[in-house]
Amino acid sequence: QKEVEQNSGPLSVPEGAIASLNCTYSDRGSQSFFWYRQYSGKSPELIMSIYSNGDKEDGRFTAQLNKASQYVSLLIRDSQPSDSATYLCAVPRDRGSTLGRLYFGRGTQLTVWP
Amino acid sequence: DGGITQSPKYLFRKEGQNVTLSCEQNLNHDAMYWYRQDPGQGLRLIYYSQIVNDFQKGDIAEGYSVSREKKESFPLTVTSAQKNPTAFYLCASSIDITGGGDEQFFGPGTRLTVL
Numbered sequence: 001q002k003e004v005e006q007n008s009g010p011l012s013v014p015e016g017a018i019a020s021l022n023c024t025y026s027d028r029g030s031q032s033f034f035w036y037r038q039y040s041g042k043s044p045e046l047i048m049s050i051y052s053n054g055d056k057e058d059g060r061f062t063a064q065l066n067k068a069s070q071y072v073s074l075l076i077r078d079s080q081p082s083d084s085a086t087y088l089c090a091v092p093r094d095r096g097s098t099l100g101r102l103y104f105g106r107g108t109q110l111t112v113w114p
Numbered sequence: 115d116g117g118i119t120q121s122p123k124y125l126f127r128k129e130g131q132n133v134t135l136s137c138e139q140n141l142n143h144d145a146m147y148w149y150r151q152d153p154g155q156g157l158r159l160i161y162y163s164q165i166v167n168d169f170q171k172g173d174i175a176e177g178y179s180v181s182r183e184k185k186e187s188f189p190l191t192v193t194s195a196q197k198n199p200t201a202f203y204l205c206a207s208s209i210d211i212t213g214g215g216d217e218q219f220f221g222p223g224t225r226l227t228v229l
Contacts (some may be wrong), residue, residue, distance in 0.1 A: 032216050043204055043220040044157075084171040088157070092216045100219055101147070101172075 005028065006089050006105035015114050019076040023089030023105055026070070033065060033072045036088040038107065044088055048074060079112040086110070117141065118221035120205050123225045127192070127199065135190045135224045137205030146188035147218060149204040150174065157204065161189055192226065200228045 013019045025033075032051050036044035043107045049074065050056045050063040062075040076083055086107040093101040127133045137146065148160040159172030163182040170200040177196025183186055188207075192199045202225050206218040 014227045034217060046216060046217055046219060049217055090218075101159060102216065104157040106154075 003093070003103040004091055006087075007085070008108065010109040010111060010114065012111045013079050014077060015081060015112055016074055017079050017112075019079045019083065019110055019112065020024050021076075021087050021089075021108050021110065022071060023073065023090075024071045025091045025103075026074070027091065028066075028067070028070060030091045032092055033063070034090040035061075035063060035072075035074045036090060036104075038086045038088060048107040066094040076110075079110075081102065081112050081114055084111050116216060118207055118219060120203075120221040120224050121171070122224060123222065125224055127226060127228050129149075129228060130172055130194045132191055132193050133226070135192065135203055135205075135226070137188045137190065137206045137221055138186055139185060139205075139217070139221075141207060142185070143207035143209050143219075144185070145208045146173070146182070147206040147208075148178070148180065148188070148190045149206065151202045151204060160190065160203075198228075201226060 003026050035048040038044040048063045050065045053065050053067050056063045060077045064073045064093050086109045088104045088107045089105040091103040117143055121136045132169050145164050147162040150160055151155040151157050158172055158174050160178050161169055161172050161180040163169035169180050169182050177193055180192045202223050204223045205221040209220045
């Protein structure tokens, strides 16, 4: 099993809908989780960090973490065409150490059509 | 204005040449990383550095070399030994890792093409 797996997509939703992106991870001890957004031809941009079970909201974005089930999701409410991008999930590789490396998922491509 | 800069944005290399990609950060971050991204692929770690004058190989270090002589700078050299270097190269940094700062922040990237 890969350390981080994402629904491969592509995911296509109409403008105004809720987009749901999912990520599962293999290390039960993972403590922090990150969502990055990557526009085509650009570098990844950190949009959400979550450390505790439950929901974390930031504007139209909500990250949901369920450590018992080992998944983290990202919900985008009122999706806009400008949200069209690839979303990458990441978890730390080196739990308990100071190396600071991340495992990245392959990403889910989201298209929001007007 | 704090951030990470990479240069050049586009780079063309002839077969057999070594090329060096620049990465500079003014975020006062301790750790820096180099990744490679191929179309439709995830990010693969090439090298990383936790402190000045120290660096470690990542998952795909063969054909690459790095140096970390200054906290702000982490250049990557793609040598002629790298057989398939055409890719999008991303530099990232993270804050004091001993404090648990796992979030990484990326530069704009360098797109390398072998002619």
